[in-house]
Amino acid sequence: MKYFSALLIAVLMLVLFISLQEIPLSQNLMPVSSHYVDSGVKDTGATNLVNAVLFDYRGFDTLGEVTVIFAAAAAFKMLFSHRRIFFFRYGMSPIVKTGMAVYSPFIFIFGIYVIMAGHISPGGGFQGGVILASLSILLTLVYGLWYKVRQTVLSPAISSNIESMGGMVFIFIGLAGIFSGNYFLSNLGAGFFAGIPGSMFSGGSIPLLNIASGLKVTAGLSIIFYSIAGGE
Amino acid sequence: MKPTLIFVLLIMSLGLYCVLVKDNLIKKALGINIMEGAVFLFLISYGYRQGGSPPILTGSETNIVDPVPQALTLTAIVIGAATTALMLGIIIKIYKIYGTLDTNEIRRLRG
Amino acid sequence: MNHLPVLLIINPLLAAFSLSLSIPPARKNYKIIIGVSAVIQFALSMAALLTSLQQPVHYHVGGWPVPLGITLILDVSSGFMAAFTSILFTAAVLYSFAYIGRGKARYYYVLLMILWAGLTGMVLTGDLFNMIVFIEIASVTAYSLVAFDETSFSLEASIKYMMLGTVGTILIILATGIIYSSVGSLNIADLYNRIQGIPEKPLKISIALFVAGFGVKTALVPMHTWLADAHSSAPAPISAILSGAFVKVGVFALFKLMYNMYGWSVLTSLGTDQLLINIGAATALIGGIMAANQADLKRMLAYSTISQVGLIVMVLSLGTLQGLTAGFFHMFNHGIAKGALFLSVGSMAKRAKTNRITGLSGIGHDMPLSYFGFTVGALAIVGIPLLNGFMSKWLICSNLIQNGHTLHGIVLIIVSIIGAFYYFRVLERLASPAGPDKKHRETSYGMFVPVVTLAGLCIITGLLPYIPLVVIERASLDFFSYNSIITGIIGGF
Numbered sequence: 001m002k003y004f005s006a007l008l009i010a011v012l013m014l015v016l017f018i019s020l021q022e023i024p025l026s027q028n029l030m031p032v033s034s035h036y037v038d039s040g041v042k043d044t045g046a047t048n049l050v051n052a053v054l055f056d057y058r059g060f061d062t063l064g065e066v067t068v069i070f071a072a073a074a075a076f077k078m079l080f081s082h083r084r085i086f087f088f089r090y091g092m093s094p095i096v097k098t099g100m101a102v103y104s105p106f107i108f109i110f111g112i113y114v115i116m117a118g119h120i121s122p123g124g125g126f127q128g129g130v131i132l133a134s135l136s137i138l139l140t141l142v143y144g145l146w147y148k149v150r151q152t153v154l155s156p157a158i159s160s161n162i163e164s165m166g167g168m169v170f171i172f173i174g175l176a177g178i179f180s181g182n183y184f185l186s187n188l189g190a191g192f193f194a195g196i197p198g199s200m201f202s203g204g205s206i207p208l209l210n211i212a213s214g215l216k217v218t219a220g221l222s223i224i225f226y227s228i229a230g231g232e
Numbered sequence: 233m234k235p236t237l238i239f240v241l242l243i244m245s246l247g248l249y250c251v252l253v254k255d256n257l258i259k260k261a262l263g264i265n266i267m268e269g270a271v272f273l274f275l276i277s278y279g280y281r282q283g284g285s286p287p288i289l290t291g292s293e294t295n296i297v298d299p300v301p302q303a304l305t306l307t308a309i310v311i312g313a314a315t316t317a318l319m320l321g322i323i324i325k326i327y328k329i330y331g332t333l334d335t336n337e338i339r340r341l342r343g
Numbered sequence: 344m345n346h347l348p349v350l351l352i353i354n355p356l357l358a359a360f361s362l363s364l365s366i367p368p369a370r371k372n373y374k375i376i377i378g379v380s381a382v383i384q385f386a387l388s389m390a391a392l393l394t395s396l397q398q399p400v401h402y403h404v405g406g407w408p409v410p411l412g413i414t415l416i417l418d419v420s421s422g423f424m425a426a427f428t429s430i431l432f433t434a435a436v437l438y439s440f441a442y443i444g445r446g447k448a449r450y451y452y453v454l455l456m457i458l459w460a461g462l463t464g465m466v467l468t469g470d471l472f473n474m475i476v477f478i479e480i481a482s483v484t485a486y487s488l489v490a491f492d493e494t495s496f497s498l499e500a501s502i503k504y505m506m507l508g509t510v511g512t513i514l515i516i517l518a519t520g521i522i523y524s525s526v527g528s529l530n531i532a533d534l535y536n537r538i539q540g541i542p543e544k545p546l547k548i549s550i551a552l553f554v555a556g557f558g559v560k561t562a563l564v565p566m567h568t569w570l571a572d573a574h575s576s577a578p579a580p581i582s583a584i585l586s587g588a589f590v591k592v593g594v595f596a597l598f599k600l601m602y603n604m605y606g607w608s609v610l611t612s613l614g615t616d617q618l619l620i621n622i623g624a625a626t627a628l629i630g631g632i633m634a635a636n637q638a639d640l641k642r643m644l645a646y647s648t649i650s651q652v653g654l655i656v657m658v659l660s661l662g663t664l665q666g667l668t669a670g671f672f673h674m675f676n677h678g679i680a681k682g683a684l685f686l687s688v689g690s691m692a693k694r695a696k697t698n699r700i701t702g703l704s705g706i707g708h709d710m711p712l713s714y715f716g717f718t719v720g721a722l723a724i725v726g727i728p729l730l731n732g733f734m735s736k737w738l739i740c741s742n743l744i745q746n747g748h749t750l751h752g753i754v755l756i757i758v759s760i761i762g763a764f765y766y767f768r769v770l771e772r773l774a775s776p777a778g779p780d781k782k783h784r785e786t787s788y789g790m791f792v793p794v795v796t797l798a799g800l801c802i803i804t805g806l807l808p809y810i811p812l813v814v815i816e817r818a819s820l821d822f823f824s825y826n827s828i829i830t831g832i833i834g835g836f
Contacts (some may be wrong), residue, residue, distance in 0.1 A: 002253050005249065005253050006249065006253075007251070008252075009245045009248050010245070011241075011247055012245075013241045013244070014247075015548075016241055016548065017237065017238075017241055018544070019544035019545055019547065019548045020237055020521065020544075020545060020548065021237065022542045022544050022545060023521065023524050023525050023542070023545050024525060024540070024542065025234065025278075026415065027281060027282060028281075029281065029296070029298055029527075030298065030300075030523075030526070030527025030528070031410065031527055031528065032300065032410050032411060032527055032528050032529075033298045033299060033300050033527065034409075035411060036301070037287070037289075040289070040299075041289055044275050047288060047289045048287075048288050049287035049288065049289065049296075049299040050287055050288075050299045050303050050306070052299075052304060053240040053299050053300055053303040054303040054307070056405060057405065057407055057411055057412050058303060058412065058413055058472075059404065059474075060404045060405070060413045060473060061303075061413070061472060061473055061476050062307065063356075064307075064464070064476035064477055064479075064480055065307045065310050065311060065476060067356060067457060067460070067461075067480050068310070068311050068314050068476075068479055068480055068483055069314050070313075070316075070359070070363075070457070070483050071314075071454060071457045071483045071484060071487070072314040072317055072318050072487075073311065074359075074363060074450050074453045074454055074457075074487075075318055075321075075450070075454060075483070075484070075486075075487030076317075076321055077363075077447075077450050078447050078451065078454070078487065078491070079321060079322070079325060079487070079490065079493065080321070080325075081428070081447050099784075106310070110522035120288075121288065122286070122288060124306075126306060126310055136256075147319065157365040160363055160364065160365045161364055161365050161366070163363070164360045164361065164363050164364045165358070165364075165735055168265045168357065168360045169358040169360065171353055171356065171357055171360070173435070174353075175353075175403075177406075178346055178349075181281045182405050182406050183344070183346075183349075183402065183403055183404060183405060183406045184346065184349040184353075184402075184405070185310055185404055185405045186405055186406045187405065188320050189406045198290075199742075208243065217310075224317050224321075226322075228321060228324060229390075234695065238619060240607070251506070253509070257502065261506070262508060264506060264509050264510065264513070267510070267513050268509075268513055271513055271516050271517050272518065274517065274520050275516075275523075275524075277518045278520070278523075278524035279524075289661050298396075300523070300529075301520075301523065301524075304519075304523075305471055307472075307476065308475075308516055311476070311479045311483075314483065315486075315505070315509050315512075317481060318483060318486060318487060318505065319505050319506070319509070322486075322490055322498055322501055322502050322505065323502065324497055326495075326499065326502060327489075327494065329495045329498065330495065
């Protein structure tokens, strides 16, 4: 069985190798991408082109991606709803706890910076959201699950609310485009504030969408972790 | 032809080997994750332009890398992570019921 | 401008997001929220179908013209598929109110709404990567809903489905990567104009990867091994939706790419249409043969789905307008009939607490309404005249023989005979007089309305097939001439 699979894989890879060699390589950008590069800043107001493509030109894909995380979190809440599994009951040693107490504000600020400056420097909603979620998981690992469960600020109910509100804010920003007479998820066409490209307050609706998706990713990944670790 | 194509196919064959041959469920799930990584490498490497700079315009570039595959890969990475998380969650529940992660045992227990 | 296409996708998403809030009104009144949202969605999709019959709607999300942004296309074919999906989903939601107990029902409805949005998005979109995102939305929710019961069988079915399905998505993403790296555009209509820019070998590989990837999602042979377990261990309304709508939307998406992105002439020159017809025939035969061997009623219905999807793939790969009409008509008929079958089996199996055919013997006497739904659905799929399945199977067979594929027409007749065998066997067993240890199983209440409605729809479509056929002929015309409609809109890029 092993050798048969290895042989099959070798044959498949050989076929792929021979045929994928012929994909034409060009030095200039493709027609669509050259338009993005030429007039991306003028159209959207953001200088980070990847963020502009992700949240303005192809914003509908981002809505779908946000929905996938939401669906995964909802599936975890559905499957792990019995409060029986309890890992990470107690935290680690005091050395680790003290060190973590020094580090965590910096990680927090860094995560918020990556979310909010997504339209002018590399980053964006998803990257920053993952950083904040990993901060939350790190706090649980270091300080123990009882500490997190008894919290009132980041309890699971509030995480679900943050997640739902993030998604609804995303859709409402899109609906603002409809109410102003343009299409769904319009950016500058719907009258959002454009500003000077390169400054913090620019890009129209892109920073708002960054924040909404960042909150949603944070809450979603935290819910996935807590469902397995503590149940709720 | 791009040199990265060899690496893409190498990584994909490693992932496919894990999914087909290994018996442990978690190793199969990780094999799927490795295969996804190979596809992302393929997408991004074919978006590179020789001597290009990152697609962040500060007003002084002439040659910029293609931004669209990077956006597609970001979306696909997030979707792949969500699917892998779901897979691992269900594997945990299977472990709770069966007590083992060996696919031969699970197929035999079902009976 | 008409905002219907995006409203069709946003409405279930808003319902799902608002349902998962942790506030007390969401926890107690989730049925009201879901009911209102389902009714709104049903009305919106019917309105979308009527609007598309007058004039197709091209919706540019974000206001960006064609190659730059994502477009949603609402023509008669996507309007028809959206309306057909909504019929099944509304019936399933109504059925779920009585079938799913309390407890974690709130998240079940959240995932159901997201599945609805995902399937509608898969049908409406005109962009290749957007289709992949919606496929993933629908698939992730389908994986988790299969595992809803949390029994050992359903968890194993879910993990098998998940692994195969994710590999399928990886193949589709790889094919998209090949196309984008060669040509540089992601819009389906725009790619039709640029497909000449791809050299021959990557083109063949991309077609093969698409067929393999979508084949996993729609259970074509040899990637069909997950469907029997998954559809038989899911809760009954989910089996109805997955068998009735999900695989059909997958087939629709695959052939949308084949017809409207590559163009059928390219496929004929590469020999892909022969490959697809043979895959369809093999799927139909294997599905039929495996269905005859089952002792579990839901597994038998799942294998029957595989064989009917094989028939649909056979007739859609002919490449003619009449073939498209026959294929869409059979999608509609089979979807409604399979929905009625799975829902009625769900209520019967819930009362009798078993899924095996032998355990359900005699239940027809105690539950006449559910048995009526089951009978109508079974006869429709077998192809008895006066019901809708007869008309669509006749159209499929005549199209196959007219285009020279007599052997495949014979395959259809063989599959129908095998189908008659295993369906009649079950019908007789269910109606047989009960044994000496007869327990009083009363008719299920609240669950028979969707079953009877779907069965009634089968009968109406069978007696008056011209009402849906008019819509379906317009749908296949729009599907076939997609590119000539779109080319008038692109212009200048």
